[in-house]
């Protein structure tokens with residue numbers, strides 16, 4: 001299954017970043033998926049739930065940011081966002097363009113970690129405390 005190998009890569013990359021950040025509980029993993037990336041969102045979610053088992057990401061949520069397709073239209077001399085992926089014609093003038101500027105990406109955008117325990121931070125940043133001696 002295509003989506004399972006993608007989910008496995010997401011988990012591997014994300015787990016590496018979490019390790020670099022010093023660990024912590026992962027709340028969510030945010031990925032950007034272009035409409036032309038040929039990834040089925042529902043299948044990716046199911047695959048993600050399977051892939052995170054027994055990893056530092058277990059229990060986290062996958063958030064998918066759908067990226068619309070943008071083409072560069074030579075007639076309009078500008079980028080145009082397409083409403084769908086049925087055709088690559090400029091929505092303004094109808095010129096078909098093969099110059100795709102966005103919509104094919106599949107990338108890890110960010111990882112949401114649980115905020116660190118504030119009491120721990122407080123203890124760590126208190127600094128030297130003078131102890132009164134009798």
Ligand SMILES: [Zn+2]
Pocket residue numbers: 073074075076077080090091092093094095
């Ligand atoms: Zn145009």
